[in-house]
Amino acid sequence: MKRQIKFPLVIKSEQIRTMEDLRKNFDLESVLDYFFDGRLKKWLEQRGFTEVLNALPALRGKDDNEDIPKVISELFGVDYNQDFNFKKYLWDREKIALIKQFTDSEEILKDLDRVITTQEELNQLTAKGNQPVYLLGHRFWINDGVEKTKYIGINQPRVQLYHDQDFYTAKNIEFDDVILDLSLYRIMEKVKAEWGEFAKSFSNVIAEIIVNKNNQK
Numbered sequence: 001m002k003r004q005i006k007f008p009l010v011i012k013s014e015q016i017r018t019m020e021d022l023r024k025n026f027d028l029e030s031v032l033d034y035f036f037d038g039r040l041k042k043w044l045e046q047r048g049f050t051e052v053l054n055a056l057p058a059l060r061g062k063d064d065n066e067d068i069p070k071v072i073s074e075l076f077g078v079d080y081n082q083d084f085n086f087k088k089y090l091w092d093r094e095k096i097a098l099i100k101q102f103t104d105s106e107e108i109l110k111d112l113d114r115v116i117t118t119q120e121e122l123n124q125l126t127a128k129g130n131q132p133v134y135l136l137g138h139r140f141w142i143n144d145g146v147e148k149t150k151y152i153g154i155n156q157p158r159v160q161l162y163h164d165q166d167f168y169t170a171k172n173i174e175f176d177d178v179i180l181d182l183s184l185y186r187i188m189e190k191v192k193a194e195w196g197e198f199a200k201s202f203s204n205v206i207a208e209i210i211v212n213k214n215n216q217k
Helices: 019-024 028-037 039-047 050-059 068-073 086-099 119-127 165-170 183-216
Strands: 008-012 013-017 133-135 139-141 150-153 159-161 174-175 180-181
Touching: 008 028, 008 039, 013 019, 019 174, 028 039, 039 050, 050 068, 068 086, 119 133, 119 139, 139 174
Parallel strands: 133 150, 139 159, 150 174, 159 180
Antiparallel strands: 008 013
């Protein structure tokens, strides 16, 4: 039988080979990554940590079980970081899976807070003036109040513009790898033109009525 080679976990750039190493360099996010991809289970099996190993299946019933971070911390005898945002951690994992369908860019994967998947996220992020902004979705609308921002498409999403491109260039807004949709801008320009003609005609009618009334006096 081929001898199984024990592999280390890597946490904080340290190779983790023993339980003591793990406790000393414990990082909840890294350990959770190993837990969800199955390597933590394999690492424990190779070293015969039966008690900890037997507790893991109970956690895998539901991946979004909010007790998972606390229980895992307790299993390894370290203090649980109550400030750890497990929901954000899970959402970041989903984002990574989505991103990797289109690119393996380390630059994007290291900047998950700027990867936008919904219009609501885009409104919240651009309000803070963060840049660049990575767009992963179908369609987005650009807020008029944004300046000095570069929008980079991950899956070539459509970006709906309310103004012509000169408006965005003047505000130092750039677009890269997105499909610019000027249809709304053109509709608004048409509406403005038609409203202008209507307003002009309406004013002429009112003026004519006033003149006629004055002539009748």
